[in-house]
Amino acid sequence: MGSYCSLLIDDYEIGSSKSYINPFLALIFRETDYRSRMVKYDKYYTHPLEEGEENVPNNEYAITVDVLKDRLHLIGFSLDLVKEEFLKGIKDAISDDTQFLIEDSTEPATENISQLGILLTRRSPDTH
Numbered sequence: 835m836g837s838y839c840s841l842l843i844d845d846y847e848i849g850s851s852k853s854y855i856n857p858f859l860a861l862i863f864r865e866t867d868y869r870s871r872m873v874k875y876d877k878y879y880t881h882p883l884e885e886g887e888e889n890v891p892n893n894e895y896a897i898t899v900d901v902l903k904d905r906l907h908l909i910g911f912s913l914d915l916v917k918e919e920f921l922k923g924i925k926d927a928i929s930d931d932t933q934f935l936i937e938d939s940t941e942p943a944t945e946n947i948s949q950l951g952i953l954l955t956r957r958s959p960d961t962h
Contacts, residue, residue: 838850838851838852839852839854839856839859841856841859843902859895861909862897862902862909863897868893868894869895869896870891870893870894871892871894872890872892873889873890874889875887878890878892
């Protein structure tokens with residue numbers, strides 16, 4: 835069977851695993867972030883674990899966004915680094931599509947290059 839582990843930010847799942855916890859998470863969470871609480875069974879199960887029981891135990895690590903940002907910054911992750919890596923990824927995708935276009939001229943590759951080029955020229959204001 836096994837247990838599941840999910841990383842969520844405001845109910846948006848970032849990643850998950852089964853029967854183990856990603857070691858990277860050990861860098862983010864501390865033992866003091868641990869909590870156990872009861873939740874409605876239908877959050878994780880299709881039927882109650884015990885007849886008549888609407889709630890099941892849920893073990894989790896939880897921190898605020900501000901704490902998460904501080905801890906990520908301490909291990910070398912920052913908004914500037916994310917922006918830099920994102921733009922690098924777009925440039926790499928444009929390069930890949932350009933190479934594909936040169937080797938096999940197709941309409942979809944031209945469309946992708948155009949869309950990625952637009953993304954590169956648009957810059958959102960810095961938000962911290």
